[in-house]
Amino acid sequence: MTNPIGDKPKSERLLDGLVEELRTMSDTDALEGENPEDLVKLGERLLKSAREEAGKLRMADAKRRLAIVANNKPSASLPSVADARKYLQSLPNLTLAARNLSELSEADVLDLFSQAKTLEESSTSDEEDVNE
């Protein structure tokens, strides 16, 4: 017979069980002793800060990826966000959603730009491989 709970350590099972019990308990029980309005205000504040921090992290990642592309191709340099937008607008095969560039954050624009550049780089090197 197989063990339905597998070989998980006890403490792992306890954690899984705790989450399951919290998930399935009524909202009234979950909220006992809490001030719902304060919780929502706190949650909104945490999410706002998290969005800002995540934007910074994505921006840093995009810049890092672009720097790698630039290192592989010494003539390339890091673009400004405006230049990145212009470049993306000029791409004919960018999806409709992604072309709505004015609504994208700076981090998203740079992220998209680095993806496009990486694709461009890889297709160029593929062509070079074929021509060799």
Add this chain to the structure above:
Amino acid sequence: MLMPEIEPPKHLQRAEVDAELARLVQDPAQLARARKIAKFFAHGLTAMDWEDLLYKAMTLLLAGKRKWPRAISTLGVLKGAMRSVASNTRKKLDYVLADDLISTSDEEGDSSPLDKAGSSESDPALLAEAESALRNAVKGDEEVELFLEALAEGLTGTNIAKELGWDGKTYEAARKRLSRRLAELKTDRSTP
């Protein structure tokens, strides 16, 4: 003509993650549940409290440093992300403490727990300490102690009541008290 079915990606896309978290923060009951899980993991952390843990977990998910599997509930995803952040925070602290005692080269530099938390997983010591803190918090309440034991055996819901020979009321009351103890868990930074 039959159209080929396009499977959605296995993980939520960035906009979907944002929407899920936006829904979470408008739902006080879900926030209260998330807070209790955060308090469980925040025990023993001196560098951050439960709010920091929740905030950093949200950041990881929004930045795409931690994936949100489509099949996993919000609480399940937050549990994994907060555990990862707590675990890396502890490791970083251990590293700093060790570095104080033995002079070594700092290969990890000043990377924040967030830099590594996306990929890190279980830290048995973290879980053991959190469990021990919770067991201490419920000490003296025999029913809740049994409840925890049943959870550790892999039982949940009505199976707990069945195994312990409880009626629904006893089970609900014990679960409620356990939930209250979780909410009251003190972290070293001790925010209410």
